[in-house]
Amino acid sequence: MVPDTKAEVDLLFSLNDLVGFSAKAKDFEASVVDVFLERNSWQVSHLVLDTGGILENRLAVVPSSAISDVSPGERTLRVDLTKEKAEAQQLLGGASLLEDGDLSVLPELIFGADEETVTKAFFSTIGTQDQYFSFVAAASSKAVNTSETIGSVIGFIVEADTMTATHITVDTGITVPKSQHVLPVSLVEEVGSTDSETVLAVDKKKLGESPELEQFDGLDRHWIDRVASYYGLS
Secondary structure, eight states, X not given: OOBOOOTTSOSEEEHHHHTTOEEEOSSOEEEEEEEEXXXXXXBEEEEEEEOGGGGTTOEEEEEGGGEEEEETTTTEEEEOOOHHHHHTOOEETTEEESGGGOTTSOXXXXXXXXXXXXXXXXXXXXXOTTTEEXXXXXXXXXXXXXXXXXXXXXXXXXXXXXXXXXXXXXXXXXXXXXXXXXXXXXXXEEOOOTTSEEEESOOHHHHHHSOBSSBTTBOOTTHHHHHHXXXXXX
């Protein structure tokens, strides 16, 4: 995935922002609705795109190798795909795969009617849930440590140049009233999903020392600058 090189593009941006980006294909546009990441490397591996009415509202899973010109400032990216290529795919078990259905190789593309369909196809053809996780699912998981509930996972921050998640954002309102904090992913012991828990190696003291994501009474657009400064990234 090749980032936009404009000077105004931030060093870091949130996956929460990436969901909703306009994905510009060669002859149509789609919207990013989810992101798959590799558990070991924390790298963005695939994006889930809503193709809209142009392709019968199907969702497409595309690999990061097909993505370029990521611009957090403009909330856009480019995807190497054409309407003709997409329409040529045949459905296989609820989702369509390139490579003529040969599941022994990594599919270039998955198509499905809804997110449940494409998620199942992803984990059955590309990798297991031990290897990858869905950002949307993880961002709705409960955050815990070994002894108590800390709060709720609300997002991840990625480096624009490597598309690698470096920090997790946690709503700590349960533990630290009216606050949302940013922690390095090195403190994540296990990434959860909608119906499971994300385990963090953190206590209340470390939570209190971590930088806040935003003000509780309104969005603070300078939060990313404070986070970058706190971790020596600016």
